[in-house]
Amino acid sequence: MPWTRNEIAARAAAELEDGFYVNLGIGIPTLVANNISDATNVTLQSENGMLGIGPFPLEGEEDADLINAGKQTISELPSSAYFGSAESFAMIRGGHIDLTILGALEVSERGDIANWMIPGKMIKGMGGAMDLVAGVKRVIVTMDHCNKGGEPKFVQQCSLPLTGKAVVDMLITDLGVFERQLSTGRFRLSEIAPNVTREEIAAQTSASYDE
């Protein structure tokens, strides 16, 4: 049975290490926050200028001056720090963030990612995604293996405008986990969701990858 969205997020959360500074994207990555074990001390960064994102506020304690990058109300922690956008992206671009987990429309077999634009349809802008994939030490993508039309999203070459080239280190879908190897630059299928077969994954993937 393929993993649910929350199971994908839980698998991604297993990649977090004690002491990590992490930036989470919107969608499945947001669910990662609920799956971090209590034993792992992780600091979440919000690119609009905060380290140490706390949980959603209690009703009545919402503060319009305290939001995450998705413009949702959040809360602060005793360890939180605020800063401006220039410093926020200096820490992203400067390689000080250990890990980012992002959603994607497509990932290519060489680690390219497209997640910001569908020409003629979705014209919203890239926000901080291009800075994150270029600057953060490790990039994990969580996404459904196929789109709503059943077509593969893990492809030979992205058809949509790129967010970054050869930047994805790990891909976690509802069917399994693919890790990109430094030596070859190719992905290797390293884990399979329960009761999913290698053949099923191959049939739903147009990218070439190592077994």
Add this chain to the structure above:
Amino acid sequence: MSRKYANATEALAGLLHDDMTLCVGGFGLCGIPERLINAVRDAGVRNLTVVSNNAGIDGEGLGQLLRTGQIRKMISSYVGENKEFARQYLAGELEVEFCPQGTLAERCRAGGAGIPAFFTRTGVGTQVAEGKETREFAGQEYIMERSIRGDLALIKGWKADDAGNMIFRKTARNFNQVMATAAPLCVAEVEGIVPVGSIEPDAVHLPGIYVKRLICGAPYEKKIEFRTVRTKEAA
């Protein structure tokens, strides 16, 4: 010479003209200089280029200047949640330069710091790199991004003294701090103007050198785009 002005219209008197470039702070609706934006709307100047991370939402913030057709070009990283923006863009009425958020912040920082251009890995191999000079440093490819310097910066702070020293509040700092530096002149609105000496010098987020004119815009309604809460039981 006092920096204090009675209201946004007076604070902007003599500073606005057609075809100018405005650098505007805020992230979504958080920390936007709403009184100053409304005064720009009322002044009716047109053909504006606006540098801002977002473009407000329909009828709020910069969305007001889109509605009146005063903006010719936006330089932004993200413009979702804005139907009027999408309509004008698809109809070819509005020019848009999409710029990665960190590159936008750094282009403004560089503009304010006298640096004409810089190299970054952000956008390498994407359409952001098209037409831009590239260069290799230590085996890595970088693209050259040019700085941004506007004619006028509009920002929102929390507290300021009459020397212009300013403190921001929580994530409302965002682009306000850097936009203040990216033009020869910055007009700021704050929630309270306090006596000189009441802001601890070590606590100043934005030194008064950047802030030439100041208004108190209180009281603020402060709109929330996405209200998310947890219940006591879950806490």
